[in-house]
Amino acid sequence: GQNIDQPTEMTATEGAIVQINCTYQTSGFNGLFWYQQHAGEAPTFLSYNVLDGLEEKGRFSSFLSRSKGYSYLLLKELQMKDSASYLCAVRDGDYKLSFGAGTTVTVRA
């Protein structure tokens, strides 16, 4: 099975940077995903890491260390619209995705 931990809540100021950490213990690993979910909406795909290192996509970056079972999502130049839940998810060898409980990020003016 999968054990995925991430902080419950984070608060940051508009224009700042926030880093959301995710640690995982898995029985099989075939990639790590980050999803964004606004309140009352469906999750949407943000990033995917399968090899160690940093993946950058605009204001969002995601990092993976497989040996440490660790990932982070970095949100730069925060905007009010970035207020949402961010879900860390690990895929196993059968392509099933297990999710952490999510981190609610609140961006304040």
Next chain:
Amino acid sequence: IAGITQAPTSQILAAGRRMTLRCTQDMRHNAMYWYRQDLGLGLRLIHYSNTAGTTGKGEVPDGYSVSRANKDDFPLTLASAVPSQTSVYFCASRGDLDTGELFFGEGSRLTVL
């Protein structure tokens, strides 16, 4: 552009009743999934199907059944609903590109009284 369509959007149901949540995709993806989302617990996998004609159990399958008669439809049935099945249910399909990201429907909010 539809993607994943779920129905109903919201439903209140008496305990003991049978309920089927519908899910249809128009992306011709092979794999489909049902998750439930509860506060503080995140998304938990109920059942999945890697291809039409096959299904598998996820993390929390008890009290639920699925079928995959064709590629596009993946209904989830609660044979006899109980209050602990009150949740938001998301259907998803897996893209066929290297990332294999999931595409989610808008969710079905189910309340069992």
